[in-house]
Amino acid sequence: MRPPHFKPWRKAWIAVALGLPAVVLAVEGIEAKIRFADVTQKAGVNIVHHTRQFKGSTGDVLHMFTSGGSSAAVGDYDNDGFDDIFVTDSDAGKPNHLFHNNGNMTFTDVAAAAGVVKGNDPDAIVADALWFDYDNDGKEDLLIGRFGTPILYHNEGGGKFKDVTANSGFTKFGNTIASVAFDYDNDGLLDVMLGNYFKPVNLITGGDPHVLPNDLDNAVNGGGVTLWHNQGGGKFVEVTQKAGFAKHTGWTLDIGHGDFNNDGYQDVYLACDYGTDRIYFNNGDGTFTEKTETATGFDTRKGMNADVADYDNDGWLDIYVTNITDEYMKECNMLWHNNHDGTFTDVSRETNTCETLWGWSAKFGDFDNDGWKDLFVVDGLRSAGKDNYIPVVVNLITTPGVDFTDARLWPNIGNMSWSGYQKKKMFRNLGGTAFKEISAEAGVDNDKDGRGIGMGDFDNDGKLDLYQANADQLPYLYRNNSEGVGNWVQIKLTGTKSNRDAIGARITLKAGGLTQIHEIDGGNGYAGQSTKKAHLGIGKASKVDSVEVHWPSGLVESFDGVQINKLNKLTEGSGHKQAAWKVAKN
Amino acid sequence: MSYRRIILFATVLTALTGSVIAEDGNALYEKAAKAMASKDYNTAIPLLQQAVQADPDNLRNASELRQAVLRQTIAAHPKEGSTADFDKDIAFFEQVTKAHPMSANAFLNFGFAYVDKIAAAGSITQVILANTALTQFTKSIELKPTWIAYYTRGNSYLYWPKIFGRAQMGVDDLEKAYAIQKMEPKRSYHVRVYNSLGDGYWKTDKLDRAIEIWKEGAAAFPDDPGLKARLSKKGEDLEKYINDVLDPNKRVDTDLKELWRIQ
Numbered sequence: 001m002r003p004p005h006f007k008p009w010r011k012a013w014i015a016v017a018l019g020l021p022a023v024v025l026a027v028e029g030i031e032a033k034i035r036f037a038d039v040t041q042k043a044g045v046n047i048v049h050h051t052r053q054f055k056g057s058t059g060d061v062l063h064m065f066t067s068g069g070s071s072a073a074v075g076d077y078d079n080d081g082f083d084d085i086f087v088t089d090s091d092a093g094k095p096n097h098l099f100h101n102n103g104n105m106t107f108t109d110v111a112a113a114a115g116v117v118k119g120n121d122p123d124a125i126v127a128d129a130l131w132f133d134y135d136n137d138g139k140e141d142l143l144i145g146r147f148g149t150p151i152l153y154h155n156e157g158g159g160k161f162k163d164v165t166a167n168s169g170f171t172k173f174g175n176t177i178a179s180v181a182f183d184y185d186n187d188g189l190l191d192v193m194l195g196n197y198f199k200p201v202n203l204i205t206g207g208d209p210h211v212l213p214n215d216l217d218n219a220v221n222g223g224g225v226t227l228w229h230n231q232g233g234g235k236f237v238e239v240t241q242k243a244g245f246a247k248h249t250g251w252t253l254d255i256g257h258g259d260f261n262n263d264g265y266q267d268v269y270l271a272c273d274y275g276t277d278r279i280y281f282n283n284g285d286g287t288f289t290e291k292t293e294t295a296t297g298f299d300t301r302k303g304m305n306a307d308v309a310d311y312d313n314d315g316w317l318d319i320y321v322t323n324i325t326d327e328y329m330k331e332c333n334m335l336w337h338n339n340h341d342g343t344f345t346d347v348s349r350e351t352n353t354c355e356t357l358w359g360w361s362a363k364f365g366d367f368d369n370d371g372w373k374d375l376f377v378v379d380g381l382r383s384a385g386k387d388n389y390i391p392v393v394v395n396l397i398t399t400p401g402v403d404f405t406d407a408r409l410w411p412n413i414g415n416m417s418w419s420g421y422q423k424k425k426m427f428r429n430l431g432g433t434a435f436k437e438i439s440a441e442a443g444v445d446n447d448k449d450g451r452g453i454g455m456g457d458f459d460n461d462g463k464l465d466l467y468q469a470n471a472d473q474l475p476y477l478y479r480n481n482s483e484g485v486g487n488w489v490q491i492k493l494t495g496t497k498s499n500r501d502a503i504g505a506r507i508t509l510k511a512g513g514l515t516q517i518h519e520i521d522g523g524n525g526y527a528g529q530s531t532k533k534a535h536l537g538i539g540k541a542s543k544v545d546s547v548e549v550h551w552p553s554g555l556v557e558s559f560d561g562v563q564i565n566k567l568n569k570l571t572e573g574s575g576h577k578q579a580a581w582k583v584a585k586n
Numbered sequence: 587m588s589y590r591r592i593i594l595f596a597t598v599l600t601a602l603t604g605s606v607i608a609e610d611g612n613a614l615y616e617k618a619a620k621a622m623a624s625k626d627y628n629t630a631i632p633l634l635q636q637a638v639q640a641d642p643d644n645l646r647n648a649s650e651l652r653q654a655v656l657r658q659t660i661a662a663h664p665k666e667g668s669t670a671d672f673d674k675d676i677a678f679f680e681q682v683t684k685a686h687p688m689s690a691n692a693f694l695n696f697g698f699a700y701v702d703k704i705a706a707a708g709s710i711t712q713v714i715l716a717n718t719a720l721t722q723f724t725k726s727i728e729l730k731p732t733w734i735a736y737y738t739r740g741n742s743y744l745y746w747p748k749i750f751g752r753a754q755m756g757v758d759d760l761e762k763a764y765a766i767q768k769m770e771p772k773r774s775y776h777v778r779v780y781n782s783l784g785d786g787y788w789k790t791d792k793l794d795r796a797i798e799i800w801k802e803g804a805a806a807f808p809d810d811p812g813l814k815a816r817l818s819k820k821g822e823d824l825e826k827y828i829n830d831v832l833d834p835n836k837r838v839d840t841d842l843k844e845l846w847r848i849q
Contacts, residue, residue, distance in 0.1 A: 217708025275708075300708025328747045329709045330835055390749055397710060398717035 030486040030539050032368035034428060034442045036466065036478035043477045044107050045099050049451075050091035051472050052125045052147075054204065058407035060414065062203055065212065065407075066090070066125060066147065067382065068177055068253070068360075070469040071527035072454035075131030075140045076101075077114075078159060081567075083456040083531050085467055086116070086142065087475070088126045096126060096144070100159075105459045105479060115161045116142060116153055123205050124148025130523045131532075132181035132190050134230060136500040145176035145194060147203060154234070169236040173200050175223050180255045181522035182266045183499045184243070185286050186552045189230035190499045190522065195252035195270065196223025210405040213251060216397065217300035219274035221405065222251030244288045250275050254526040256306030258317045258519050259506065261342055264554060266504050269319050269336075271303035271526070277321060277334075281342070296344050301331045305526040309364035309373050310517050312432030315508075316340050317519065322359025322377060322526075326419050328390050333359060333377075351434045353427055358419035361453040361526040365464045367442075369486035369537025371514045372429035378450025378468055382413070383420030389413050421447045424468070448473045452527025457535060462488045462565055464535055469527060486539035489547075490567040493520060493534070497553040498572055504552040507534050511564075512541025538564060548578060556580055611641035618650065627658035635678060638695075642686040645734070648695035649842035651675075656702055665706075666837065672703035683722075690730035694738065697722030698840040701742070705837040712834055716745065733770070734845065736763035741782045744789060745834050753789035760786050764799075775844045777807040784816060785828050 040046050049070040054062040069090040074083050082101035089096055095117035099107035111117045119126040128145030135141070139155035150170040153161040165171075170192075178195030185191070199221055201208050213219035227243045228236040240246050250272035260267040265282035272278065276298040280288040292298060301323040311318050316338035323331040332354040336344035348354040353375060356362070362377040382389075392411050396402060402409060423445040427435035439445035444466070452469040459465065463480035470476070489509060493502035503522040508515065516536050523529040538544070547562045549570060557575030562568045614637035621630035634651035641647060655675045659667030679696035686692050700719035704712050723739035726732075740759025746752040760783040767776040780803025787796035797817070804813045812831075819827050830836075 216710035218711075300711070302709075324709070327749055330833070331709050388749060391751065394713060394750060398714055400718070 030368065030370050030484060032370065032482050032484040032486065034367050034374070034426070034438055034482045035480075036443045037481045038443070038446075038476055039105060039479045040475060040477045043105055044109075045085065045087070045097075045467070045477050046474050047087065047089075047097055047109070048474055049087075049470060049472055050089055050094050052090050052092065052120075052204075058209055058410075060412040061212075061407045061410040064382070064413050064418075065198075066127075066203065067449075067471045068197070068451060068527065069125060069127030069147075070471045070475075071128045071452040072467045072469040072475070073129040073131050073142075073523070073529040074454040074456040074467070074531050075529065077131065077140045077142070077155060079139065082460065083458055083533070085454055085456075085458075086111075086129045086131070087467075087469060088129055088144075089120060090125050090127065092120055092122055094120050096120075096129070101458055103459075110159060114159055115163070116144075119144045119146060119151055121148065123202060125204075127175075127177045128179045128527060130179040130181055130192075130529055132192075132503070132522055133499070133501045134181070134190050134192075135232075135234060136189070136495075138500060140501075143170075143179055143181070143192065145179040147175040147177075147198070149173055150176060150179070150194065152234075164234055168234055169228065169231075169238070172226065172238060173202065174226060175200065175203070178252060178254045178526070179523060180257055181501075182257045182503050183230075183552050184227070184266055184282060184288075185229070186265065186498075186504075186554065187230075188495070188497055188499055188553065189232055190501060190503060191230050192228040192236060193255055193257070193268065194226045194228070195255045196225065197251055197253060197273070198223050199249075209407045210403070212405045212407050212410065213274040214405050216274055216404060218276070219251055220249050222249055222272070222274070224248045224250060225252050225255065225270060239286070243286060244280065244290065248278055248290075250278065253304050254306045254524075256308045256319055256524045257504075257521065258308035258319075258524070259504070260308075260317055260319075260338060262316065264550065264552075266552075269306045269308070269321075271306040271321050273302050273304065275300060277301075277303040277306075279344075291342065295342055296334075296336060296346075299334075301334075304359050305362045307362050307364055307525040308519070308521065310338075311335070311364060311373050311375075311429060312337070313372065313514060313516055314338075314340075314432075315515065315517055317517075319344065320353070320362050320364065320375065322356055322362050322379075324358050324419070325355045326357055328394075333362075352437065353435050356425045357422040360451050361528050363453045363455050363466075363525050363528065363530060365455050365466075365530075366429075366488075366535065366537035367426075367464055367480060368428070368482055368484075369463070369488045370429075370539045371486065371512070371516060371537050372432055374429045375425075375427040375435060376444065376453060376455075376466060377425040377427070378453060378470075379419075379424060380422035380447065380449040381419040382417055382471075383422075383447065383449055383473075384413075384417045385415035387416045389416040389418040392416065420449065423447055424450060444468075444476075444478055446476055448476065453525060454528045454530060456531035457490065457533070460567070462490070467528075486537045487541060487564045489534075489536045489538060489544060489562060489564055491518075491534040491536070491547070491562070492532070492567060492569045493549065494569065494571045495551060495553070496572040497555065498551040501532055502551065502572070503532070506550045507536070508546075508548045508550070509536050509538075509562075510545040510547075511538040511543065514539070514541075533567065549575065554580060611637040611644055611647055614640065615647050615650065618654070622650070622654055622657075625657070625661070627654050627661075630654045631658065638678075638682060638692075639685070642682050642689040642692040645691050645695070645842050646846050648679075648691065649698075649840070651678075652695065652698055652702055653841055659706075667706050669703060669706050672699070672706060675699045676703065683725075688729060690726045690732070690735065693722045693726040693729065694735055697726065697738070697742075701838055701840050704834060716742065716834065731762070733763050733766040734842070736760070736766065737779055737782070740786065741778070744782060744786055745832050745838075748789060753786055757783065757786035757790055772806065774807075774847070777803055777810045777813070780804075780807070781810070781812045781816070785832065788824070788828055 098111040125147040144151040175198035454467040618633035637647040659671035743756030
C-alpha cells in the first residue's frame with residue numbers, strides 16, 4: 001500500500017460551499033497566462049481524417065456510428081528525445097501517419113518508410129493506436145486497434161517496424177475503439193486491454209443489421225473488453241474470462257487504468273456508451289473484482305472518456321469521465337473524487353467541470369506549471385448542414401416497441417448536423433478545489449469535431465503541448481505559449497525489473513511545500529495516448545525536495561539530484577532503496 | 587369540442603374528485619390512508635390498487651396509489667427510486683386502462699405513472715417515457731377534455747427542449763385549460779396555469795404575453811412564489827429560472843391532492 005499524504009483540501013471545499021473564491025485558499029502559486037498557438041500548418045501535421053464509408057442501405061447510419069476512430073498516440077519511437085505522433089485514419093485504403101518530430105516543432109510523415117501505413121483494409125477499420133515496449137528492448141512498439149483484428153508492429157530500430165501480428169496471439173476479431181497497456185500482474189511485461197464498442201461482428205461484411213445498442217441508456221449488447229497477458233517472446237494470451245472481465249458486455253469507449261486504492265496494483269475504469277461505466281479493482285492475483293455498485297454506483301450516461309490523475313494533490317488518483325450534455329440531453333460529466341476508501345464521489349458540478357457538451361477525450365495536464373493539473377476537453381459529434389438530426393432521430397426513439405439494434409430503422413443523417421460546431425473546453429485548476437473555464441483566452445476554443453488528444457512537450461521547452469485529433473477534419477496542433485509559467489520537472493523512468501516503459505510506476509515529488517503524485521499511464525483517455533515523460537509543474541519552487549518512485553515490481557526508491565527545468569532520467573535500481581510502503585486496507 | 591361541453595366535463599371532474607366516490611373504493615381508501623400514515627406501503631398499495639380497480643375514474647385513489655409507490659421506492663432506493671418499481675406501477679395502470687377503456691382519469695394516471703419514472707431513468711429513456719405519457723394524456727383528453735387533462739398535457743410539452751418544437755402545442759393546451767378555469771369559480775390550483783401558460787409564451791418567444799399572463803395570475807394569486815419569481819426576473823435570470831423549473835432531470839410533482847383539497 002502506498003502511503004497517502006493528506007492535504008487540507010477539505011478546507012477549500014468548505015470555502016467553495018460558502019461561496020468564497022476557491023483560489024484564495026489555493027497554495028501560493030504563479031500567475032501564468034495559459035495560451036496556446038495553432039501551429040498545425042507550420043508543423044506539417046495538417047492531414048484530414050476520414051471516417052469509413054459503408055455501402056448499402058445502412059451505410060449512412062454505420063458511417064455515423066463509427067466516426068470515433070480519429071486518434072493520436074504520442075511516443076518517442078526513435079529515442080531521439082523528442083516525442084513523435086502516430087495518427088490514425090479510418091476510411092478504406094487510407095494511410096495512417098507517423099509524424100517524426102524534427103526537434104523544431106515541425107514533423108515529417110515517415111509512416112510509409114517505417115512500414116506502418118496499413119490497417120484500413122476492405123474489411124477492417126483503424127480506430128486507435130498505442131505505443132508500448134512489449135518486449136522491453138528499449139524501443140517503442142506499436143499496436144493498432146481496429147474494428148477487425150489488431151495489428152502489432154515490432155520496432156526494429158532504424159525507423160523500421162515489422163508486422164508481428166501473426167505470431168502475437170492477437171488474432172481475435174473485435175470492434176476495438178480503445179487500447180491501453182499496463183502490467184496487471186506486475187511480472188515485468190506489459191499486458192494489453194482492448195475496449196470494444198460494437199459486439200464482435202464485422203460491420204462491413206457481416207450482413208447483420210442488428211448491431212446497434214439494444215437500449216440507449218442500459219445497453220448490454222456491446223463489445224465489452226478483452227485482456228491480453230504478455231507471455232514474453234512476443235506472445236499474448238487472452239485472459240478476459242480468467243481475470244474477471246467476461247461479464248462486461250457494455251459499449252466500451254475508453255479504458256482508464258491506475259492504482260486507485262494505493263495497493264501497488266493497477267485497477268481499471270471502463271467508460272461505456274449507452275449505459276453504466278464499470279470499475280474493477282485488481283486483486284493482486286491476476287484477477288479483478290468489479291466494484292461499480294459500491295465504488296461509484298451504476299449510471300445510465302454516455303461515458304466517452306476516462307482519464308486518471310490526482311487533481312487535488314491528496315495522494316489518491318481521481319477519474320474524469322465525459323458524457324453528453326447538450327440542449328436535448330443533460331447528463332453532466334463525472335469527476336470522480338477518490339474518497340480513499342474504495343469509493344468515489346462525483347464532484348463535477350462543484351468543480352465546474354460538468355458541462356462540456358458532447359464530450360470526447362479529456363486530459364489532465366499542468367499547462368501553467370503551477371503544480372495543479374488542468375484539464376482539456378474536446379467535444380462535438382458532427383458539424384455539417386444547418387438541419388439538425390435530433391428532431392429526426394427522436395421520432396425513431398419514441399416509436400413504441402422499436403428495435404434500436406436494427407440499423408435499417410435509423411434515419412439517414414445525410415448532411416444534417418448533430419451536436420456540431422461545439423467549442424472545446426479548457427479548465428484551469430484553482431488549487432485542487434475547483435476549475436475555471438479559460439478556453440477562449442487560452443486559444444483552444446475551436447469548433448471542430450474533436451475525438452482524441454495526444455499531449456506531450458513536443459519542443460522540450462518545459463510546457464505541455466496538445467494534439468487534437470478530429471473526425472473528418474484537419475487536426476489541431478497547439479503549441480503551449482503560456483507566459484509566466486512556473487518551474488517544472490520532467491522525469492523519464494526506465495524499468496529494469498519492472499516493464500521498461502515504467503507504465504504503472506508512481507512518482508511522488510515534493511517541492512515548494514506541495515506533494516504531487518504522477519503515474520505513468522499506458523494510453524488513458526479516449527483516442528489518445530500522451531507522453532510517457534512525467535511532467536510536473538512546481539510553481540515558484542527553486543528546487544526539488546524529494547522524489548520517490550514506487551515501481552510496479554514493488555521496489556521503492558528515492559532519487560537524489562533531480563533537477564528543475566530539465567528532463568531527469570531515472571532507472572529502476574539506481575536510487576536509494578526505501579522500505580516498502582505499509583499496506584493499509586481501504 | 588365546444589367550451590360548453592368542456593365545462594360540462596370539468597363539472598363532472600369536480601364531482602369525481604369530490605363527493606362521488608364509490609363506497610367500496612372509499613372504504614379501501616380509508617384503510618390505505620391509515621397504512622400510508624404509518625408508512626406501511628406494503629399494506630397501502632394493494633388496498634389502493636383495489637380502490638382504483640373499483641373506481642378507475644377516481645383521481646384521488648389513483649393519485650394516492652402513485653404517491654404510495656413513489657414513497658416506497660424512494661425509501662428503498664434513495665434519490666429517485668427503482669425503475670423496476672415504477673414499471674410495476676405502469677403495468678398496473680396499463681391493465682386498468684385496458685379494463686376500463688372509457689375511463690379518462692385512468693389514462694391520465696397511466697400517463698402520470700410514466701412521468702413518475704422519468705427522474706429515475708436515463709436521459710434517452712426519459713424522452714421515451716415523456717412521449718408515452720403524452721400519448722396517455724391525449725387519450726384522456728379525447729375521452730374527457732378537462733382542465734386537469736389540458737393542463738397536464740400542456741405543461742408536459744413545455745419540458746421538451748426547444749429543439750423539438752413542442753412548446754406551441756403546450757401553449758395551445760394551456761390556453762384551453764385557461765379558458766376552462768375562467769368559467770369556473772376560482773380554485774387554488776388555477777395558479778398553475780398562469781405560471782405554465784406564461785412559461786409557454788416565454789418558450790415561444792412571446793415575452794410580452796408571458797408577462798401579461800403572469801401579472802394576471804399575480805392579481806388573482808398575489809402570494810404565489812412562482813409568479814413573484816417570474817415577474818421579478820429578466821433576461822438570463824428569467825431564462826435560468828424557467829429552465830430550472832422545466833428541468834426534466836428533476837422530479838415532477840404529480841401529486842393531485844390539491845384537486846380535492848377544500849378550496
